[in-house]
Amino acid sequence: MELQQRLSEQVGELLLARQQVLVTAESCTGGGVAAAVTDIAGSSAWFDRAFVTYSNEAKQEMIGVRAETLAEHGAVSEPVVIEMAQGALAHSNGTIAVSISGIAGPGGGSEEKPVGMVCFAWADKQGWQQVETQFFAGDRQTVRQLAVQHALAGVANHLSVS
Template identity: 50%
Template sequence: MSVTDSDLERAGATLGDLLMQHECTIATAESCTGGWVAKVLTDRAGSSAYVQGGLVTYSNAAKHELLGVPEQNLEAFGAVSEPVVRDMVAGTLAVTGVDVAVAISGVAGPGGGSDEKPVGTVWFAWGSSRDTTEAKRERFEGDRDAVRRQAVLYALQGVSEYVKRS
């Protein structure tokens, strides 16, 4: 799947509109996407009404130190896992006080993959509390840029659906 800048812009605008309609604020915790979700959201004028901030927690140390992801979860499951993205959401909510947080951690490539977590594997989580957090795993095809673009689009669309239901 080829994701264009226009696709990302539309998805970011849709999420921005939903956040404004629901009077919600958002913050991001991103690893493999390197802040791209926050970038797309803040490309839009007036986004300060709903974007609180974004944390790029690329290393395990940053996930632990900035978001409070337990070291035992990082060691037991690895950064690209459901427990870790759930912890990233919880940490983002605690640190920022936003209404909804999104977390992304994955293997964008070209290296770093394994049999268990091949290149293109990305874990997502979004939620308003630990109890309402949803986590999903996807596997994207393509080079590093393609995987990251697909991950950004998936996150924006996933959070949009979550906000609609909330």
């Protein structure tokens, strides 16, 4: 948890310094990124909102993920998290977004998409986007915690170099 708090504080400092506002679109983490950043006093200055879009219907209704994308690639896929990040930006006052969809386990995995597979996308209002898939080992809680940390680190890394 200490790493998560340090990452959240770093993200907040970077967002404030660059006059940016974070928005999240989360599935497997269930709002974990939002919880981590709102643990930081003053986060209302740099955090707008979180979309916890656990179901496919929520992804479509709340942030505009296309049914065709879900049908073709599945909820845990890079094309879906890209649409989640873009949708979060479009439906918020955020200027930078992170989205997450994965298989935290213990069930739900397959040979193609094993437990611990988590897809991430980051995007901003200037058109930058990045997408990647990570494979985390551990139980459900560990996978979710590692996903939150990776999401925050991605935001921090982008803001540090931009």
